[in-house]
Structures are given as structure tokens and as C-alpha cells.
Amino acid sequence: MFHDYYTDLHIHIGRTMSGRAVKITGSKTLTLSRILEMASAKKGLDIIGIIDCHSPEVLAEMTMMIQRGELEELTEGGLRFQETTLIPGSEIEIYDSNCQGPIHVLAYFPTIEVMADFSNWMKGFMKNIHLSSQRIYCDGRVLQQKVRELGGLFIPAHVFTPFKSLFGRGVHNSLTEVFDPQLIDAIELGLSSDTSMVKNIREIQQYTFVTNSDAHSLVKIAREYQKLRLKAANFNELKMALHEQEGRAVVANYGLNPLLGKYHQTVCAKCGEQLNDEDTICKSCGSSQIVKGVASRIIELSDPDSAERERPPYIHQVPLDFIPGLGPKMMDRLIRAFGTEMAILHRITTEQLAEIVPLKIAKMIDLARTGQLNIAVGGGGVYGKVQPE
Known part of the structure; x- marks a missing residue:
């Protein structure tokens, strides 16, 4: 029997139990145990993805919680904490001569053991495995192949936001310039876009869209999320939902109105003045440092003649x-x-x-x-x- 499961797949860890920084810009209160307690007892999320689980101290904390009986390893993948299933994940920054990054991506795995294998593999391409969103010095396709080899899920992160995303920097106009399209399991839209805005970007229409919080503090957990139709809250069911297999699916996305997103509008990077797309100089302060808004970038990538795919509703919910x-x-x-x-x-x-x-x-x-x-x-x-x- 199918049920609805509320899911946020992009939550950072600010500090480990020892106080060591993982996501440096994350809140010091954003620890593994507090995330789990917040997600289960206050937010009411059924599934969460914590995307700093590659960090050795985080792996050790999860292992310790299993030993104490606070986490239960699920046969179908994932870790159960009270009313919530944790999917171990990692956010990685790709930057090499081919992709002209930085580009952030997400990888998820069914067990701690597999995540530990992935973490050990990344050490050979990374300067500091303890930190979140670290740069990996290997080709994007090599990374994809390793994720697939380990039975994981691969999702390009917040793909339209400026600075650290596939499309947001204006360098790439096709995902094939960086990735193998056959090894992508879903696309994460990001806080300044929604389904209707990207309906005419042809090459991403084959993928399921996910909407996640990218939480850097406890209160931001579930500011964006999705409702999944599953038979149970575990890794295998999540994978089936992303590929719309056997009735599993994302049935609704809940996200900020893109107007609330912090990169929606084109602005002057120096003074914050909102600008028109054709502006090259800020009329307020004269600066030429302009941050192109997500809305403008999406228009550049869109093909008005492309066929729309039927999508679940995207509900503009304000946290x-x-x-x-x-x-x-x-x-x-x-x-x-x-x-x-x-x-x-x-x-x-x-x-x-x-x-x-x-x-x-x-x-x-x-x-x-x-x-x-x-x-x-x-x-x-x-x-x-x-x-x-």
C-alpha cells in the first residue's frame, strides 16, 4: 500500500560531536543528533538526506548511534531514527579543466559501509575529506561512474543558482558538457526557481525534479521539500520514486515562491540595486560587478518550442x-x-x-x-x- 512521505534531501552538518567544523558556514548547533531530533520531532519529515556523511567524524557518530541503538540500519537502505529515515549523502564540488567549475553535486548511498567506501575513494582526489562541499580533482563523469558503481544516486545540486552550479555561472549551456546524462538520477532546482520556470529547458525534462532546503541551520530544515508516494521510507523506495518506477513518484514539490529566492533577480554585487537584464553598469553606484538572476539565466537556456512534460504540482509554500x-x-x-x-x-x-x-x-x-x-x-x-x- 502506498503512503505519502515528506522528504528534504539536502541538509548540512555544521559541527561534529567534538565541535569540529564540517560546513564552515553552517550553524554550530547544526549537529547530527540535533538534525535528527528536529526532523523527526518538530519538522515531521519522513526522510532526510544529510549531505556531509562522507566526513570521517560524521561516519563515526552514525556508527556510534547504531551501537547505542539510536539508529537502525534498514535492509532496504537508510538509517531509521524515531519517525525519520536518514539517507547518507555527500555534497561535492567539481572543478577540473573540462567542466570549468565550481559545480556542486549530490551523491547518496544506502548504507554507512558504502558511504565509508566512497569517502575513502574521494580522499585520493580531495585535500580535506573532513569538510563539506569540498573540491574534488577528478572528471565529473569519473565521479558519476564511481557513484553508480557503488549503487548510489547522483543529482546535480541547485542547478541555476550563481557561482557554484551547473547552469548558474553562465559557462555551460548543456549538462552533456560536464556529465553523462545516463548517470543522473534527478535534478535539484534550487531556491530561486520552480517547475514552471524551467518547463522549456529541453534536456532536463527527462529527469525528476527535487526541491530541498540546503539547510545551514536547524530552522531552515524543510523550507523546501517534496511529497513522495512510496510503500516505505527507505533508500530503495526513494530510488524508485526518482525514476517513477512501479507507482513510486514525487507527487508534489513544496518550495519558496522563486521571488523569495536570494538569487532570483539580477542585481549589482556591490550595492544590491536591482537591475534590468541588459544593464552592464549599475545606475546607482557605477559598479560593473553584476550578478545575473536565476530568472534571466533560465530564459537564456529555454527553448519556447520544446514540449512540456506533465509534472506534479509545485506549491509555493512560505516557511x-x-x-x-x-x-x-x-x-x-x-x-x-x-x-x-x-x-x-x-x-x-x-x-x-x-x-x-x-x-x-x-x-x-x-x-x-x-x-x-x-x-x-x-x-x-x-x-x-x-x-x-
Whole structure:
């Protein structure tokens, strides 16, 4: 029997149990144990991908949690913690003479043992295996082949964002310039784009789209996620869903309105002034340092004559922490009353919410979960904002 499973596959680790940095820009509170507790008890996620599991201290922590009975290795792949399945993953930065990177990619594996094998292999191509998103000095196709050899999943990450993505830097106009298209399992869209924006980019239409948080702090977990139709929460079922096999599938994507994404609009890198696509000089400060917005880059890559593929709905859901007036104390009251954020976003009525928080906030939550809040556009590394009614 199929069930719905809420899934965020891109969560970083800020520090290990010993305090060692993994994702240097990540929060110090973003530890393995706290991520698992947050995802299960507060967020209500059924499956999470932690993409720094290649780090030796993270591998050691997961092993220790298994030995203590806090994590259970699943026969079908993945690690069970309370109500949540952890899929071990790794984010890697490709940069070589062929791809002209940096380009970030994601790899996922069914077990700690296989992740450890992958980590040991990467040591031969990487300067610091302990850190997140580190540069690997090998060809992108070589990396893909190793992931496939180990039975893993390979997903290009946030493919349209500037600086560190496949398409966002403006260097590559085809994924075949870097990757073997047969060894890609899905495409991660990123926070400044959605399904409708990329519907005319021909070569990515063969892939399932995923939407993930890229969380650098606990509160950002599940700011973007997807609903999967599976028979169970494990690695094998996830793999089948990404390839739409035997009824498994992504049935809905939940993400920020692209206007909220911090790279949506073209802006001046120096002063942050929003610019038109044809601008080469900032009219405000005179700088020529311009960051092209995701929306503009997608238009460059699009072919208006390409055939659209039928996709699951992409719901412009605003995370609860974006809502003006909904502070930590009020959020705690909602969690105590209704259990998890997924329950608040998907199962609780506006009337039920109004029994716990002011009616104005209850109505804003309802607008947030259906993508109807007023938005101020983001760009140049600054998120857009929800505007009070």
C-alpha cells in the first residue's frame, strides 16, 4: 500500500560531536543528533538526506548511534531514527579543466559501509575529506561512474543558482558538457526557481525534479521539500520514486515562491540595486560587478518550442519562520498543540490554528501554505521578504 512521505534531501552538518567544523558556514548547533531530533520531532519529515556523511567524524557518530541503538540500519537502505529515515549523502564540488567549475553535486548511498567506501575513494582526489562541499580533482563523469558503481544516486545540486552550479555561472549551456546524462538520477532546482520556470529547458525534462532546503541551520530544515508516494521510507523506495518506477513518484514539490529566492533577480554585487537584464553598469553606484538572476539565466537556456512534460504540482509554500509576527514562543505553542510543522502545513485547519494563535496569524499561516502571501523580490544573495498584510 502506498503512503505519502515528506522528504528534504539536502541538509548540512555544521559541527561534529567534538565541535569540529564540517560546513564552515553552517550553524554550530547544526549537529547530527540535533538534525535528527528536529526532523523527526518538530519538522515531521519522513526522510532526510544529510549531505556531509562522507566526513570521517560524521561516519563515526552514525556508527556510534547504531551501537547505542539510536539508529537502525534498514535492509532496504537508510538509517531509521524515531519517525525519520536518514539517507547518507555527500555534497561535492567539481572543478577540473573540462567542466570549468565550481559545480556542486549530490551523491547518496544506502548504507554507512558504502558511504565509508566512497569517502575513502574521494580522499585520493580531495585535500580535506573532513569538510563539506569540498573540491574534488577528478572528471565529473569519473565521479558519476564511481557513484553508480557503488549503487548510489547522483543529482546535480541547485542547478541555476550563481557561482557554484551547473547552469548558474553562465559557462555551460548543456549538462552533456560536464556529465553523462545516463548517470543522473534527478535534478535539484534550487531556491530561486520552480517547475514552471524551467518547463522549456529541453534536456532536463527527462529527469525528476527535487526541491530541498540546503539547510545551514536547524530552522531552515524543510523550507523546501517534496511529497513522495512510496510503500516505505527507505533508500530503495526513494530510488524508485526518482525514476517513477512501479507507482513510486514525487507527487508534489513544496518550495519558496522563486521571488523569495536570494538569487532570483539580477542585481549589482556591490550595492544590491536591482537591475534590468541588459544593464552592464549599475545606475546607482557605477559598479560593473553584476550578478545575473536565476530568472534571466533560465530564459537564456529555454527553448519556447520544446514540449512540456506533465509534472506534479509545485506549491509555493512560505516557511513558517518567514511569517511576520510568528515568533519562537508562538511557534512552540503550535508544535505543542499539533505535533509537527508538517501537520500544521498539511493537516490542521485555519479554525484549529486560531484556537492556539491570534486569528490574524492563523490566516497568514493558511496563506503561507497555499502561496498567497505578498512577496518582496530577492536577489544578489539576499532573500526576498514576506510583506505584512
